[in-house]
Amino acid sequence: MAILNSNLKIFHYPEKLRSLSGSSVSVLPPLHVRLKPTNICNHDCWFCAYRQDDFQLGETMVERDQIPLEKMMEIVDDLIEMKVGAVTFSGGGEPFVYPHLLQTVTRLAEAGIPFASLTNGSRLLGEVAQVFAERGVWVRVSLDGWDGPSYAKIRRVKQTAFGKVLANMETFKKLGGRCLLSTVIVVTHENGPHIYDLVRTLSGLGADSIKISPVVVSNDERKNHAYHQEHLDLVRNEVARSKADFGHLTEISDAFYGQLASFFKDYHWCPFLQIRPVIGADLNVYSCQDKAYNPDGLLFSIKGRGFRDAWHRDKGQFLRLDPSKVCNHHCVANGGNKLIFEYLGTDPQHLPFV
Numbered sequence: 217m218a219i220l221n222s223n224l225k226i227f228h229y230p231e232k233l234r235s236l237s238g239s240s241v242s243v244l245p246p247l248h249v250r251l252k253p254t255n256i257c258n259h260d261c262w263f264c265a266y267r268q269d270d271f272q273l274g275e276t277m278v279e280r281d282q283i284p285l286e287k288m289m290e291i292v293d294d295l296i297e298m299k300v301g302a303v304t305f306s307g308g309g310e311p312f313v314y315p316h317l318l319q320t321v322t323r324l325a326e327a328g329i330p331f332a333s334l335t336n337g338s339r340l341l342g343e344v345a346q347v348f349a350e351r352g353v354w355v356r357v358s359l360d361g362w363d364g365p366s367y368a369k370i371r372r373v374k375q376t377a378f379g380k381v382l383a384n385m386e387t388f389k390k391l392g393g394r395c396l397l398s399t400v401i402v403v404t405h406e407n408g409p410h411i412y413d414l415v416r417t418l419s420g421l422g423a424d425s426i427k428i429s430p431v432v433v434s435n436d437e438r439k440n441h442a443y444h445q446e447h448l449d450l451v452r453n454e455v456a457r458s459k460a461d462f463g464h465l466t467e468i469s470d471a472f473y474g475q476l477a478s479f480f481k482d483y484h485w486c487p488f489l490q491i492r493p494v495i496g497a498d499l500n501v502y503s504c505q506d507k508a509y510n511p512d513g514l515l516f517s518i519k520g521r522g523f524r525d526a527w528h529r530d531k532g533q534f535l536r537l538d539p540s541k542v543c544n545h546h547c548v549a550n551g552g553n554k555l556i557f558e559y560l561g562t563d564p565q566h567l568p569f570v
């Protein structure tokens with residue numbers, strides 16, 4: 217299978233790259249928008265970074281917030297008008313709990329905007345699953361328990377929930393269509409020894425890709441590192457066995473070894489916030505998924521005005537955020553940001569000396 221996740225994707229968009237600068241802001245639209253339709257979730261994972269008191273992520277999140285249908289349609293129409301390249305639905309809450317997801321994705325599909333979703337898989341069924349199967353690009357089901365009791369303990373749900381999610385995934389695959397069924401295993405001390413078993417189960421269900429990512433347990437890099445250091449050899453072994461037998465499926469996120477060391481930032485503006493911003497269920501627009509529902513990540517509000525209008529009028533906000541001061545925590549865009557700085561910072565006189 218071709219590579220699905222890469223920090224180099226941005227280099228396929230030279231116009232956007234050239235528009236980025238630490239001294240002036242891009243007039244171009246974002247390439248990809250993460251949309252949080254609801255903060256309501258039907259699971260209660262112990263490691264959910266949005267729901268832990270000592271995490272900067274989710275600090276101001278209101279769990280009952282969701283985007284009203286009329287506003288969602290306005291947002292979608294703006295994204296279509298702006299020719300945004302892709303939309304991913306994510307939490308806050310569980311996107312498939314959002315009552316207007318079917319109408320939302322149908323409108324995106326009709327406009328030809330590629331869309332995808334993160335999900336816990338519990339509601340991956342019915343008409344909305346059919347639309348995803350036929351017209352979505354990918355869904356990524358997060359699966360961390362390896363059987364009914366472990367799944368129930370991690371997610372504080374009934375023991376039958378595990379079997380239902382597996383059944384939904386199996387049914388989803390049988391719908392056919394072009395949508396990839398991705399999965400992510402968030403690795404903890406509990407499931408570390410079961411990675412291989414879980415990969416085998418997912419492979420048997422027909423999963424198209426399996427991402428293995430480390431749980432984030434703290435804003436503090438040292439604490440995170442210490443947590444994973446305890447089981448790193450075991451995880452390496454499980455991952456190696458998984459790759460040996462299911463290598464065509466198994467992808468170790470650079471998060472796993474790299475992102476554990478990605479907390480420190482020494483740069484003063486963030487390119488990625490102009491590339492992949494987040495629209496929250498509170499109708500605020502945030503810099504990224506690692507600063508959603510945090511005042512430091514707030515770019516602007518779209519209450520009472522459209523996203524397109526706000527993106528152009530409030531673009532001065534894009535350079536306000538100084539990552540060296542407020543982003544020394546987990547950041548999925550750190551690798552991409554560093555590559556962009558290297559690209560933009562290369563001396564033009566030395567470019568011919570390839």
Ligand code: SF4
Binds near residue numbers: 506507548
């Ligand atoms: S540096 Fe990372 S955490 Fe900070 S705004 Fe940019 S993407 Fe988000």
